[in-house]
Amino acid sequence: MAGREKSKTFRTSAQANNWLSDLRQAAKKGELFDLETGLPQSVLKAKEARTVYAFVSAYVGMKWPHAAAKTRDSISDALATVLPALTKERPGRPDAEILRTALRKYTLLPEARRRPNVPLESKQALRWLEGASLDLTDLNETKTVRLALDPLALRLDGKAASANTIRRKRAVLHAVLEYAVELKELPANPVHKVKWKPPKTTETVDPRVVMNPRQAEALLAAVASVGRRGRERRLQAMFACMYYAALRPGETVALRQQDCTTSGNSLGPHPCGCLPPGGQHTVDRHQGRPRGTRPQAPGPRRCPPGAHPAQAGSDSSATHRGVQRRRGWPAVPQRA
Template identity: 55%
Template sequence: MNISYDVKFWDIRRNASSKTPSYEVRWKVGGKQKSKSFRTKALGENFLSALRQAAKRGEAFDIATGLPESMVEAEKDVGPSFLDFARSFMASRWLHSAARTRETDTYALLSLIPILVKDLPGKPADDELRAVLRNHALLPEGRRGDLAADRVPLLRWIEAASLPLATLQEPRVVRMALDGVALTFDGMAASANSVRRKRSVLHHLIETAVELGELPSNPLNAIKWKPPKTMGAVDPRTVVNPVQARELLAAVPSIGRTRGPRMAAMFACMYYAALRPEEALALRCQNCELPEHGWGRLTLEKARPQANKRWTDSGETHDERGLKHRAKDDTRHIPIPPALVVVLREHITQYGTAEDGRLFRTSRGRPFSSSAYSAVWQEARRLALTPQQVASPLAARPYDLRHAAVSLWLNAGVPAPEVAKRAGHSVDVLLRVYAKCVEGQQDRVNGKIADALDD
């Protein structure tokens, strides 16, 4: 290794030639200028700080790489690269994961792999690297198609540049990873929920590495880093009252020639039975007890969540899965009011069922996509709500019908364990998520306290 103690540093500068915002660290070793680009100034400052500290300790710098000896040693082959381990991590989780989980894992890794790299020449744009990772490198071998010839150099670059997994033991590298999960692909601050999900994937990956003996311990535990706070409770502003709910549901059938009418009963299930959209899409005629008079009952067995075909087992946009947070063959029983019984009976009379008994599908028998039913819902909001309400969070998503249902049950005085059983929650999660939506209890509670004080 050709070394030098002649090191000079410059201030970080904005890279004006980059398509997306980036910052360039520049330094000189033995008269040869070096540079490395980062997506944020904070990442660049961390790297520059590590270089300065090495120089202060009197370390020799490698003229070829521009790095101090400690960094060169850390980058020697000490086990799998981060990319290699990420690929094995994805392969090990694929069989037992739902399509959406696979997608979440992948998008977290797309935030990490392009930044945990060595400063090798000819780095491709991050969006090009992410495309190769998403469409090829992070898929199990049996799911990969042929890689286009012009994409092969991109894969070869990231394979050569990916840092050794062992470098995650360095606080500098761990902070780079945490800063990476805190950003969107455009370099902007990510939402709190997105940061939480991506950090969780990083945590699971590192824990797997510790379990397999690739890392001695989880370095995340030694880093003082606070993720942005997430809002775990339902926003009461999204919850419609019964009058508003009925007006919204009444507006749906008037939208489009067949789209709205075919979806009306599905939205009704979300409101009157608190079904999740993926549960409604999996509802079959044989799951429904619909008497001519009185209350009926739904027995939920499956869900059909939507995901990109790349992640599903079937190669379709909807995989059939078990119910959320339940064992594979577990079921959920939901009594339904006469209003929903009538709606479902009329829907079956009008549109029949698919061959497997499913109630809700397009005229061609396909499941409704989330974009299709979301578009219908937005049209219904414009018809049923005032302009001020349309601009507000009120029933902004179809899922908010489920929130409205659960909030209604709680405010009606239905015991929390019964609400949790019908909604498919645990009691503690139910009370935490819907704590802000329980209203009108104060006077009653005050009366009980006053009675107790008078005893």
């Protein structure tokens, strides 16, 4: 930088590669680099932060450009849960729902994407949070880390969250604290000091809320008579793929004929179907096209079973095209 070499030491090559990726992304965005420290502005803001609120805001700005839409949404969701818990006891605490909405819509976004017209109640809630936020150094105490971990195990209604939700939010918190360690704002990740286990939750599916085969056939028959002429067959094919092929809604919407494999007279979805991006506030304009399925661990990949033989042909842009009947499966009821 300006003819002077800058260097930084990491314990592992993975950490060094992550740091190098952040620097390259900052240069690609055209960020200014500080001549004295050699750091880009986004990193410098995080390093200069003195409160958890300011550090998290800088972290989101750093992470956003090279994160997928669903990852952005997960980061925003988790940090909107953690930040209100890491505050001092001050009068005038806003309502929890107002505080969460203000964070999700107006703070946990890069500055360029924040809405200019912030409602008064959201502005007041954010001003309170900014003043009540704990210092970043307070996270060295295990009791403070527990304040951040405990809300991860609860849903918005106060009931126990699922194991996957707890795991996902804890991973975001861990990544934020690892970033603080990288910037030498914390000596070590304080999460490792806490012997915290999320409360056990029941993952058993209630059979009363699961559709049985007879109800599924009745639903598909009813869908065939809903909507405009010509649209009902596409809806029927969509719900047939979701039920019989165990596809997610996003995979079904993005399913095209070229995403399927044929076997004899039957047609089934290929395991590498497409998923649309996440919510509007987390999606860039160039990400409006279909993208690959979510990352999976090495080993056997999630392979949806062959689609049900929904005899609901449509044009090439439809969700499903003329899936023929496969032996042993009941036929989809057709509209009379």
